[in-house]
Amino acid sequence: MTLDSLRIRSFRAHKHTEVEFAPKVNVLVGANGVGKTNTLEAIHYLCLTKSFVASNDTYAVRQEAPYFELEGTFTGVRSRPMTVKLVYVPHEGKQVFVNDAPLDRLADIVGQLPVVVFSPEDHALTAEGPNERRRFLNNILSQAHPAYMNTLMKYRRARKQRNELLRQYRKKPAPPPEALLAPWTQKLVQLGSQVVARRQTFLHTFTDYLQDAYMRIEAVAEQPTIEYDTFTDLSTDAPGDAESIAEAFRKRLHEKQDHEYKRGTTLVGPQRDELIFRLDDLEVRRYASQGQHRTFAMALKLAQYFYLSDTLERPPLLLLDDAFGKLDTERTDVFMQLLQSDAIGQSFITATRAGPFTSTVPFETAAHQLLRVDTDGGAACVQVKSAESSAMPST
Secondary structure, eight states: OEEEEEEEEEETTEEEEEEEOOSSEEEEEOOTTSSHHHHHHHHHHHHHSSOSSOSOGGGGBOTTOSOEEEEEEEESSSSSOEEEEEEEETTTEEEEEETTEEOSOGGGGTTTSOEEEEOGGGHHHHHSOHHHHHHHHHHHHHHHOHHHHHHHHHHHHHHHHHHHHHHHTTTSSSOOOHHHHHHHHHHHHHHHHHHHHHHHHHHHHHHHHHHHHHHHHOOSOOOEEEEEEOSSOOOTTSOOOHHHHHHHHHHHHHHHHHHHHHHTSOOSSGGGOEEEEEETTEEHHHHOOHHHHHHHHHHHHHHHHHHHHHHHTSOOEEEEESTTTTSOHHHHHHHHHHHHSTTOOOEEEEESOSHHHHTTSOTTSTTOEEEEEEEETTEEEEEEOOTTGGGSOOO
16 A cells, blocks of 8 residues: 655644655655655544644644644555545544545545554553553554454444433432442443453464564664463463453442442543553663664564554555654664565655665655655744755755
8 A cells, every 4th residue: 555645734833845755765854843754744644633743723723724634545455546635624523535435434534545653652662651552452452453443443432421411429328329320331341251262362363463563673672572461361372252351340340330420530441551562571661761662663564564464465555754863873774674565655755864774765666756845934844855865855
């Protein structure tokens, strides 16, 4: 799958930008703040209907503009080119159009245009709290298995309703009547068990992808593993079925019911799951060096790429936002060779200098492209650099 062209209108630094991309490596070079990341963010919006930078769509609208509009033409998804347009109007929401036909649900586009992002924020994936790791897990599974995303959304709605009921009775002398609480508890258990079962099955497979990815970018013979910490004792070595997980779910809810009544919220479920990353016996979050954190996070994203590629039978788009700034020259060269190989499809890289790439990427060929991002009249401007000028480092 490739993104052939992109049109951006009234989106962050971009007033009106149109750009065509090469089928392999696309490097966007420019100073900080000129709109490089915004270009990658626009691509991410088209693939997943949301940003990888911020959660509030309103801030993505260019100042004094009434809305933003993004449009991309993709090949390799269907038998003919697929044009996707996303329009966001503040206070009205987002709408996605595929070949001019509106989608009934934004979620219907998820998984059709797989995408993987490397960014400086990946450090949070290994170093911060469990929310980041659950988000990573949900991102992969939602793109690879639409049924998972539907189940997860239904689970969240059931939990929200159950929490609302628990809150209503939190300060009352008696807990919620069983006739009111039981239906929501039943939905919670049914849907939550399916979520956990899918996560267990996925992690049982994904560990192999992680170990392969780690070996590609790290010469040190450390063994990366993932431990899944959830409310059931069933391990990823022997993933359980949804019914056995549901039985454990009901048991834990019964054990926690008095605490739930006092706190007015659901205390058991996949919303509390944790992924524990290890290198050999070392827990990465607590004991790894900065270099180990960086390498482990890159291996996770690379493993995500190969898993989605195999599962969906088409290569995702790979977005690398300032991903090489803290890598040494040797590892940068290894990664750039990988991006040019048949193992990786189309990639988009942002950087402040062209120098680290001009020695390893043949920009004079049609497969790769060097683009200059600058400002023109206060708005971002993306221009193709010639093969001759790309030989000179840019600052």
